Amino acid sequence: MAFNYEKWLRPGKLPHIWCPGCGHGIIMKGMIRAMETLNLKKEETAVVSGIGCASRLPGYIDCCTLHTAHGRAAAFATGVKMAKPEMNVILVGGDGDGTAIGGNHFIHACRRNIDMTYIILNNNIYGMTGGQFSPCTPTGAKASTTPYGNPDPGFDIAKLAIGAGATFVARGTAFHANQIDKLIVEAIQHKGFSVVEILDDCPTTYGRRNKFKSVIEMMNRLKDIAVPVKAAEKMTAEQLQGKVLTGVLYKDETKSEYTAEYAKVIERSKAAK
Amino acid sequence: MSKKVAFLQGNEAATYGALYAGCNFFAGYPITPSTEVAEVMSAELPKIGGKFIQMEDEIGAMAAILGAALAGAKVLTSTSGPGLSLKQELIGYGCIAEIPCVIYNVMRGGPSTGMPTGPSQSDVMCAKWGTHGDHPAICLTPASVQETYEEMIRAFNLAEKYRTPVMVMPDEIVAHMRERVVFPEQGEIEVVGRKTPTVSPDQYKPYDTSFGDVPPLAAFGSGYKFHVTGLNKMQDGFPTTKADVVQAEEERQVRKVDANIDDIVTFEEYLLEDAEVVVVAYGSTSRSARYAVNAAREQGIKAGMFRIKTFWPFPDKQIKALAQKAKAFIVPEMNLGMCSLEIERNVQGKAPVVGINRVDGEPINPDQILAKIKEVK
Numbered sequence: 001m002a003f004n005y006e007k008w009l010r011p012g013k014l015p016h017i018w019c020p021g022c023g024h025g026i027i028m029k030g031m032i033r034a035m036e037t038l039n040l041k042k043e044e045t046a047v048v049s050g051i052g053c054a055s056r057l058p059g060y061i062d063c064c065t066l067h068t069a070h071g072r073a074a075a076f077a078t079g080v081k082m083a084k085p086e087m088n089v090i091l092v093g094g095d096g097d098g099t100a101i102g103g104n105h106f107i108h109a110c111r112r113n114i115d116m117t118y119i120i121l122n123n124n125i126y127g128m129t130g131g132q133f134s135p136c137t138p139t140g141a142k143a144s145t146t147p148y149g150n151p152d153p154g155f156d157i158a159k160l161a162i163g164a165g166a167t168f169v170a171r172g173t174a175f176h177a178n179q180i181d182k183l184i185v186e187a188i189q190h191k192g193f194s195v196v197e198i199l200d201d202c203p204t205t206y207g208r209r210n211k212f213k214s215v216i217e218m219m220n221r222l223k224d225i226a227v228p229v230k231a232a233e234k235m236t237a238e239q240l241q242g243k244v245l246t247g248v249l250y251k252d253e254t255k256s257e258y259t260a261e262y263a264k265v266i267e268r269s270k271a272a273k
Numbered sequence: 274m275s276k277k278v279a280f281l282q283g284n285e286a287a288t289y290g291a292l293y294a295g296c297n298f299f300a301g302y303p304i305t306p307s308t309e310v311a312e313v314m315s316a317e318l319p320k321i322g323g324k325f326i327q328m329e330d331e332i333g334a335m336a337a338i339l340g341a342a343l344a345g346a347k348v349l350t351s352t353s354g355p356g357l358s359l360k361q362e363l364i365g366y367g368c369i370a371e372i373p374c375v376i377y378n379v380m381r382g383g384p385s386t387g388m389p390t391g392p393s394q395s396d397v398m399c400a401k402w403g404t405h406g407d408h409p410a411i412c413l414t415p416a417s418v419q420e421t422y423e424e425m426i427r428a429f430n431l432a433e434k435y436r437t438p439v440m441v442m443p444d445e446i447v448a449h450m451r452e453r454v455v456f457p458e459q460g461e462i463e464v465v466g467r468k469t470p471t472v473s474p475d476q477y478k479p480y481d482t483s484f485g486d487v488p489p490l491a492a493f494g495s496g497y498k499f500h501v502t503g504l505n506k507m508q509d510g511f512p513t514t515k516a517d518v519v520q521a522e523e524e525r526q527v528r529k530v531d532a533n534i535d536d537i538v539t540f541e542e543y544l545l546e547d548a549e550v551v552v553v554a555y556g557s558t559s560r561s562a563r564y565a566v567n568a569a570r571e572q573g574i575k576a577g578m579f580r581i582k583t584f585w586p587f588p589d590k591q592i593k594a595l596a597q598k599a600k601a602f603i604v605p606e607m608n609l610g611m612c613s614l615e616i617e618r619n620v621q622g623k624a625p626v627v628g629i630n631r632v633d634g635e636p637i638n639p640d641q642i643l644a645k646i647k648e649v650k
Binding site: 066 | 319333339343344501
């Protein structure tokens, strides 16, 4: 039997805004399968985003959804989670939203290890504004604001998250669609701040400027560069040149989760009275 | 039974006022001269099961209170000058998404870092015009520690009643001076709760104007699921660019305040009945003004004071009425002329409007005001 995506989608809100060939829809379907697998209660699930193409995703999902301001999803979501720790909180956004304007909120959510899952749709570009380079645009690549090639070095989102203190970090790609829900399931089940970076494509604003002849070519790139962490163990540094590790990259179950830690503050304050 | 009395600093009183009003969530970022609010909240909130969080920056603090408010909490953040500038982005979000919240801003010297420990009244325009776009604005400017306590309660009530951000803006003198505060009994001052939906979750729309200009607001995690965005939205909360809907919604948002000015605006009229010289003052400056008016009366000058308690919406009606009979207006303020612009707008040339303006970090003293009263009488 075909999977019933409609159950999780708001009636009347499709078609979505994403361009033909964009991988965001593939990732949204993966997220929906994960929510179904975990049997999340819609009324008890908040999906929070910032601004950008990826940040339009919550509008389609039939839950408590909050489309905030550019970069601010993690900070709004921190408020939601602190006020109602029993809620499932899922963040969705793009690479520019999350690592540039939202970079500070992102690293501090990682540091606190507050129990939320952040799905970052990394298409290496600011799509909604027409293709300006983001902190995840490869050096040398063309964007509307790097007509002579991007001089900036990029962020490795996973390393950034691990360094900042996130306790679950995974990476997938829009090409490896069947893996997306499994990574998100594991991330949501993890008690702490979990980050799932999904490498994505933007044929409209990135592909056409960077000599990708088709969406298929862009998808094939994702297929080619992805190396599962297990497989990478058997590969040499030379073989891993230009590759990106996928799967669960980091997991720490020893660090205290933030709302649980604040519950202890409440206990201590009452004892101190 | 005698009431509980304490000797408190303005910032401390603000915090206890917020707690009286039912505040159960605070997010902030350290900034002089408002940090005491965060300090007291960090100690008091957990005792009642509330939540305190020190965020990574001012924007994050504003975001966190909006998120918590949507999850049903009564929320507060505190800040000062540069912090208020940073929060403006999301104050606008609170206005368009119609999220009740209170922003306590202690006015210090500016612009930029300015004079962090010096008093000022130069944020009053920022309270109305700081965030971009048309939006409602409510801003209270208390003049004493007791009033700061009481105005915080009123700020929470107004935020809930009109489903919009409300600012309380004492100047640094009011925020840091210590005075006697008489605490009201529980139940003595009305505390307004949030209008929550009466319809079933499947019928709920977060901006359903069939319930009036202030639609009921459900909380995330209360059985209702809905969408909130900073885009112009329809009644169901989803974005729209339909011209007639956007126009109607923008007008409704502003109308929430504009149509209820008499309910919101508060002021004090001091010796105004026969006053020929009207001193219009607010915050700590009004304390000097009162002294000056008394001194002028002793010298036989018919002076009076109109004390602004609610700066936004501005008491237009009252100033217009005074303009019919007053010979002159004096507007002392710790800025280079902000309130005086509003007075000029309302006086419409019927009488001279004379400012007394200090931005040197020193209070405006009674002698300065008295001298000006004598000059214009």
